[in-house]
Amino acid sequence: MSPEGERRRAALLRALWGRADPVSTLPPPEPGGPAQRPSFDEDGIRLPHGAAPVRAADDRLAEASLAHIGAHLAHGGGRFAVGRLRPAQVALVSLIEDARVEALALRERPGLRRLWLPFHDAEPGPRTAPALMARLARALLDPESDDPDGFVAKGRALFFADPAAWTDPALSRRIGDRLGNDLGQMRLPFSPRTWVVEPAYRDDHAGLWERPEAEAAARPQPSPGDAAATARAAGADAPPEPAGRVWRYPEWDHRIRCARPDWASVREEEPAPGTALAVPPDPRLGQALRRLRAHRAVRLRRQLDGDDLDLAAAIDAVARIRSGRPPDARLYARIRRDAPSRPVLLLIDASLSTADPAPGGGRLIDAARGIARALIGTLPRLHVPCAVMAFRSAGRHDVRARWIKRWSDTPEVAAGRLAGLEPGGSTRLGAALRHAGRALPPGPSLMLVVTDGEPSDIDIHDPAYLVADAREACRSLAGRGVTVLGLALTRTQPDALAQICTRARCIVVQNAGQLWRLVETLATADL
Amino acid sequence: MLSDYLIRTEPYYRPVGDEVSLFTAACAARLPMILKGPTGCGKTRFLEHMAWRLRRPLVTIACHEDMSAPDLVGRWLLDAGGTVWHDGPLTRAVRFGAICYLDEVVEARPDTLVAIHPLTDARRMLPLERSGEVVPAHPDFLLVVSYNPGYQALQKDLKESTKQRFGALAFTYPEPGAEAEIVAHEAGVDEGCATRLVRVGAASRALVAEGLAEGASTRMLIHAGRLIAGGIGFAPACTLAVATPLSDDPALRDALAAAIAAQVL
Numbered sequence: 001m002s003p004e005g006e007r008r009r010a011a012l013l014r015a016l017w018g019r020a021d022p023v024s025t026l027p028p029p030e031p032g033g034p035a036q037r038p039s040f041d042e043d044g045i046r047l048p049h050g051a052a053p054v055r056a057a058d059d060r061l062a063e064a065s066l067a068h069i070g071a072h073l074a075h076g077g078g079r080f081a082v083g084r085l086r087p088a089q090v091a092l093v094s095l096i097e098d099a100r101v102e103a104l105a106l107r108e109r110p111g112l113r114r115l116w117l118p119f120h121d122a123e124p125g126p127r128t129a130p131a132l133m134a135r136l137a138r139a140l141l142d143p144e145s146d147d148p149d150g151f152v153a154k155g156r157a158l159f160f161a162d163p164a165a166w167t168d169p170a171l172s173r174r175i176g177d178r179l180g181n182d183l184g185q186m187r188l189p190f191s192p193r194t195w196v197v198e199p200a201y202r203d204d205h206a207g208l209w210e211r212p213e214a215e216a217a218a219r220p221q222p223s224p225g226d227a228a229a230t231a232r233a234a235g236a237d238a239p240p241e242p243a244g245r246v247w248r249y250p251e252w253d254h255r256i257r258c259a260r261p262d263w264a265s266v267r268e269e270e271p272a273p274g275t276a277l278a279v280p281p282d283p284r285l286g287q288a289l290r291r292l293r294a295h296r297a298v299r300l301r302r303q304l305d306g307d308d309l310d311l312a313a314a315i316d317a318v319a320r321i322r323s324g325r326p327p328d329a330r331l332y333a334r335i336r337r338d339a340p341s342r343p344v345l346l347l348i349d350a351s352l353s354t355a356d357p358a359p360g361g362g363r364l365i366d367a368a369r370g371i372a373r374a375l376i377g378t379l380p381r382l383h384v385p386c387a388v389m390a391f392r393s394a395g396r397h398d399v400r401a402r403w404i405k406r407w408s409d410t411p412e413v414a415a416g417r418l419a420g421l422e423p424g425g426s427t428r429l430g431a432a433l434r435h436a437g438r439a440l441p442p443g444p445s446l447m448l449v450v451t452d453g454e455p456s457d458i459d460i461h462d463p464a465y466l467v468a469d470a471r472e473a474c475r476s477l478a479g480r481g482v483t484v485l486g487l488a489l490t491r492t493q494p495d496a497l498a499q500i501c502t503r504a505r506c507i508v509v510q511n512a513g514q515l516w517r518l519v520e521t522l523a524t525a526d527l
Numbered sequence: 528m529l530s531d532y533l534i535r536t537e538p539y540y541r542p543v544g545d546e547v548s549l550f551t552a553a554c555a556a557r558l559p560m561i562l563k564g565p566t567g568c569g570k571t572r573f574l575e576h577m578a579w580r581l582r583r584p585l586v587t588i589a590c591h592e593d594m595s596a597p598d599l600v601g602r603w604l605l606d607a608g609g610t611v612w613h614d615g616p617l618t619r620a621v622r623f624g625a626i627c628y629l630d631e632v633v634e635a636r637p638d639t640l641v642a643i644h645p646l647t648d649a650r651r652m653l654p655l656e657r658s659g660e661v662v663p664a665h666p667d668f669l670l671v672v673s674y675n676p677g678y679q680a681l682q683k684d685l686k687e688s689t690k691q692r693f694g695a696l697a698f699t700y701p702e703p704g705a706e707a708e709i710v711a712h713e714a715g716v717d718e719g720c721a722t723r724l725v726r727v728g729a730a731s732r733a734l735v736a737e738g739l740a741e742g743a744s745t746r747m748l749i750h751a752g753r754l755i756a757g758g759i760g761f762a763p764a765c766t767l768a769v770a771t772p773l774s775d776d777p778a779l780r781d782a783l784a785a786a787i788a789a790q791v792l
């Protein structure tokens with residue numbers, strides 16, 4: 001998985017078509033099966049299996065696919081009914097529809113032809129149905145095509161007869177029907193089972209046709225992360241392996257109004273050795289934080305040295321010289337920035353529920369990772385010490401904490417580990433808060449808890465129990481000068497989190513783009 | 528006195544609504560105005576155009592964090608004979624009747640802006656604390672401020688007591704047809720090229736949802752257009768004037784590059 005590549009793909013779809021459909025990848029293909037083609041439907045876009053390359057130059061196929069599917073989404077006219085169409089007709093209607101939406105796309109985005117055309121490599125050769133279709137697809141896109149075949153020429157003539165009619169999807173149906181009949185009369189066999197659409201950037205047409213009911217029910221699930229998450233969740237049910245140091249923490253039982261000593265056990269997982277990744281700073285966040293600090297700037301006047309002349313002092317000095325008295329040498333003014341910022345520890349809830357879709361697309365864990373990346377890319381550059389810890393749990397004996405970034409780790413190493421963070425387990429927030437609190441240096445500090453809502457664990461059935469315990473943990477942290485802010489990945493402020501860290505300190509931050517809300521809270525609230 | 532500040536040739540401005548008549552009416556009513564809108568969407572150009580149209584001098588002050596009240600109203604200076612009072616730009620505009628334009632007003636500290644309060648209510652006068660003078664506003668004096676209500680105004684907003692003294696016009700990027708017309712006129716490129724530049728602009732504005740701080744301004748598109756008119760290719764011109772300045776984020780830059788490539792003929 002390359003989050004950088006995934007972000008680029010999403011941004012590409014947005015820049016080309018102004019759309020935010022979720023872009024994921026298909027599960028691995030069966031060995032020996034037909035080549036994978038991209039696919040789209042109401043749930044989003046799925047590209048062939050494989051990690052998104054980091055460099056755009058290595059990802060032209062996906063770029064062409066997204067441009068093509070965007071054209072369907074922008075210019076398509078709803079699903080076609082299959083009715084009594086034969087498979088060859090379905091394929092040809094789809095082919096004409098592909099050409100139609102591409103032709104419309106080229107009206108406003110003429111440069112896309114250069115993106116698509118290199119994938120059209122069909123040349124005149126043996127007359128088989130798939131070969132003729134690939135040649136027709138090329139002839140409809142390539143203005144310099146001079147395919148000598150009669151079938152291809154007829155398709156071309158029908159398609160280009162009336163460019164004004166391109167806006168009507170029924171055109172694809174009409175031309176496809178006729179060409180399908182021609183193909184039938186040529187007695188060229190067409191096997192829909194082995195046929196894959198050519199060229200490779202085009203989608204499998206699943207989004208163009210009405211689905212049979214049974215197939216609609218059993219759609220392939222996207223997101224390769226799901227499989228990993230399920231596997232890990234299964235692993236979390238197994239008894240904890242006794243390895244590494246164990247920290248024990250008390251837990252507050254709200255029914256007996258008393259803390260149970262040494263109740264929860266926390267282990268530190270070794271961070272997966274990820275490859276170092278570049279972390280660009282979030283310029284907006286950096287700017288906002290700098291401003292926040294600039295606001296605390298104090299202008300010191302009448303200094304012995306400084307950046308500016310203190311005009312009032314200078315005038316006084318001259319006045320004193322004129323009146324024959326010795327001048328004061330403190331002629332300068334300078335700006336003092338506020339004392340170094342408080343260290344920030346980001347605590348990420350990596351429980352299984354963060355595999356759920358986020359309000360703004362993608363999974364919640366992806367949003368959490370985005371937030372963490374923005375912070376670790378930005379804070380160290382502002383000389384704010386920053387650490388990131390993720391946690392999950394499977395009962396009170398097995399709370400796992402994983403360092404994504406220790407205080408001394410570089411942002412690049414942290415970003416690599418962050419990319420390997422996948423959801424699993426439950427949310428025993430209180431224990432995690434206490435464990436993270438240990439890692440904070442003495443003195444005022446800030447702890448940010450990124451979560452999708454409420455704490456839960458497999459051995460707890462009273463929903464109020466973990467909330468009350470986490471609130472207790474927050475209180476004792478507050479006593480040590482730690483301000484705990486909850487960052488909720490949800491649409492609205494979750495009640496449980498608001499109870500834990502108080503309503504004023506619970507901020508809805510659905511993704512990194514909304515971190516300004518955090519800055520705003522830091523600026524306005526009395527923390 | 529302020530003749531240097533008169534605008535003598537008509538600055539190009541393409542109205543996008545009834546802002547010209549509204550501003551003229553506000554001016555006649557001596558109502559201080561706020562111009563709101565994103566970077567480079569034509570606020571300053573509009574005001575230059577209005578100053579030309581109304582034949583008033585235009586005194587522009589770019590506001591910044593460190594600006595103090597004396598920077599606006601004036602201060603005592605030293606010369607060979609002693610101290611002399613030196614009017615600040617605001618005081619000059621008040622005294623001699625100009626449009627005083629505080630650009631990016633939220634950048635100034637709120638306590639500095641309090642200096643404009645007596646000017647913006649029924650009193651219409653400027654008390655100069657340091658020199659003990661009270662300057663009544665010239666009938667032609669008009670105060671106009673601008674700001675960008677985007678992300679950067681996060682903790683900076685006008686004080687409510689300041690805000691409520693003003694009328695306001697909201698600017699935004701012109702709709703595509705009008706923007707293409709503006710780009711074509713200002714950059715000297717043909718309508719087709721301007722339309723494609725505007726589409727690049729639209730793509731960049733869509734990327735705000737993916738984390739871009741701000742989309743390309745009309746001004747940026749004009750810059751790209753000027754490069755094209757000077758013989759640079761469409762893609763390199765857009766890359767230089769739009770994509771590269773807008774973002775350091777590789778994912779967003781790649782997406783912009785694709786949007787630019789899609790507009791190359």
